[in-house]
Amino acid sequence: MNLPNKLTVLRIIMVPFFVFFMLTDTGGAANKWIALVLFCIASLTDLLDGKIARKYNLVTNFGKFMDPLADKLLVCSAMICMIESGQLSAAFVIIIIAREFIISGFRLVASDNGVVIAASYWGKFKTVSQMAMVILLIADFGGAFDLVCEALIWISLALTIISLVDYVAKNRQVLTQGGM
Template sequence: MKRPKVSLINLANMLTAFRILSVPFLVYLISIDSGPPGLAGDYGKIVAMFLATAAGITDFVDGLVARRLQVETKLGKFLDPVADKLLVCSLFVLFVADGFVAPWILIVMLFREFLILGLRMHMASEGAVLGASNWAKFKTIFQVSAVVAILLVRSLQVLALSGVMTVAWVSMIYYYQVTQALILVSLLFSVVSGAEYFMEHWHVFKRG
């Protein structure tokens, strides 16, 4: 029995679109001072943390929704990892400027992401879709977790400097260590998943 045609405008794709559309708002909230100069009163950073958390949740929900409602589309399979790259790469660039992420980590990560994006686009031109491997899914989980953890640290800094929470300084030190661990683990999964993609699809490059 032939499967009925699935509309491109469905809940799963809308969740993915939300993740993409959240990126410019996150970049804006993280980049500007929403209060006086400095972090004190800069509650935009806290809004960014909640928005990033919501965007991260959609990353785990959209695929589940697509499978449960049987609304999987080639567009959705293509846009889902692209949305992840836009979200993570854009924010990691800002985190390098803030000193949370070492520049060499960003370089390795961007190199891997652009190579895989090129592979994905090449396969798409041939009518094939490069899905996310298990290693890549773990990479995304740790990257998104690192993003939320870093924004949590910034939010705690805002609350501490604003005099709202005195214990925030202690929490901030603890969560800073957590962010560094998450970043390093995500980098490991990034390298491993990238190598896996190329070993499995090396024939694409040999074919030209």
Template structure:
């Protein structure tokens, strides 16, 4: 089922990435910095909502497909990586935090692929800890993109910074959790090949 609504929403997320990044390259005579921040935050928030929505629709409409299961996490990782790189470029996020989050995504994706090849993908299925990490990240990034104060007292940059640090700690913690879950299988495979 390549052509269905959940996959269409996933494709939209991928297509939104160049627009999301490009917003910050518009001349300030076209789009003021505050408007760039707002539009980028809204695009990212929309992507986060469609991430939840496409999975929900796939289950409810019984349109779960192997292609969708492959494409959905790719779209998520591309959007989050693009956002983190933009935030580093704008000076709103420290590069080591972005490297921790992006590096973990690459490492865990590779681990999941390898575990799937040996028929043990359930050993590294998404954990509750991973879901908390993702939630923290999905709230932090739009706040960091928005950057400005909301109302009189809500400093989006400060709250976003705290949340992205929480996400970075949970990122490392969940990566070690997945590695610990996979280690017995790694050792078993090594014994077979030795």
């Protein structure tokens, strides 16, 4: 397993620890900051694995499939935790997760036909906006940052919908190839 794939696996392993610190009070006030550090490190592994894979020609089918899945697991877990804290509405999170299930379904159908679909730029923009939103929501600085968080919530939602439409439009042949 190459380094980018190891970073992807590390990101997946970090998710339960992140969720633990988001949802428990074991460490008191430090939990928020521990969760924030874990989320930031996991988010950085996403940036690093892609850069390393492209720079050293280490792109693999495992990475093309698991990297976006690891991102979804990290970001969706964070957003689900934020429903409980009242920072995000369930409707918002349901829309985000529905998009992820639709894209995952497309990837599974494509995979059955021997096709691996890499993430698009719209999907990458969506992921970055969601990660930035999560970071600011966890940090909860208040004041003007509340407006920034609100803007990022709406930007994330818009990019979620745009990336879904783009993805389906660019890959609609997957549905016809699969005998559906």
